[in-house]
Amino acid sequence: NAGVTQTPKFQVLKTGQSMTLQCAQDMNHEYMSWYRQDPGMGLRLIHYSVGAGITDQGEVPNGYNVSRSTTEDFPLRLLSAAPSQTSVYFCASSYSTGSSGNTIYFGEGSWLTVV
Amino acid sequence: AQSVTQLDSQVPVFEEAPVELRCNYSSSVSVYLFWYVQYPNQGLQLLLKYLSGSTLVESINGFEAEFNKSQTSFHLRKPSVHISDTAEYFCAVSEGGSQGNLIFGKGTKLSVKP
Numbered sequence: 001n002a003g004v005t006q007t008p009k010f011q012v013l014k015t016g017q018s019m020t021l022q023c024a025q026d027m028n029h030e031y032m033s034w035y036r037q038d039p040g041m042g043l044r045l046i047h048y049s050v051g052a053g054i055t056d057q058g059e060v061p062n063g064y065n066v067s068r069s070t071t072e073d074f075p076l077r078l079l080s081a082a083p084s085q086t087s088v089y090f091c092a093s094s095y096s097t098g099s100s101g102n103t104i105y106f107g108e109g110s111w112l113t114v115v
Numbered sequence: 116a117q118s119v120t121q122l123d124s125q126v127p128v129f130e131e132a133p134v135e136l137r138c139n140y141s142s143s144v145s146v147y148l149f150w151y152v153q154y155p156n157q158g159l160q161l162l163l164k165y166l167s168g169s170t171l172v173e174s175i176n177g178f179e180a181e182f183n184k185s186q187t188s189f190h191l192r193k194p195s196v197h198i199s200d201t202a203e204y205f206c207a208v209s210e211g212g213s214q215g216n217l218i219f220g221k222g223t224k225l226s227v228k229p
Binding site: 004033035040041042044048058103106 | 222
């Protein structure tokens, strides 16, 4: 059971480039989400999904795009990278929505630097 | 709107001393409360959570937290810390009936010194 798997772990981008951070979970979780972590800011929600075909915006969605074509995968796309998107990105999942007490499981993070 | 305040950004403490990491939240509805721990260069791991029932919840490694509704707090405590407890700790809240999204505090870095 791999849990939540993110790739790549480290990436350096030039300003204006696009890229996709991959996230996969093998726990048949309905709920998946992406957070970014910045020093002194905690984690902030970018986008989330409550099931295949359904996505919604979080607190800081600008500059990012997501899709959920399968239950297992939830990629995060940076459309035109900016230095302000330099951050650590975490993908997360949990068993179901509507029951907010479910434990959310996190991937190990993707370190992104935009130069 | 919900928010979470962790009052201390850094807490240095000597090994075997007690520690308290403070967390206050604001919400107009019922909430679920969580503490996550992040070791260096790793993801977040759930430490403990409060959903309902007993207001005192415990983790397997000696941490405990008490939900205090009147003070809107969920402080994390450990009576005797170890070097291995050095990490960043995040308090988070999820509103009842929501999609389950977590709102995080800004984190407290616990540094345990020998």
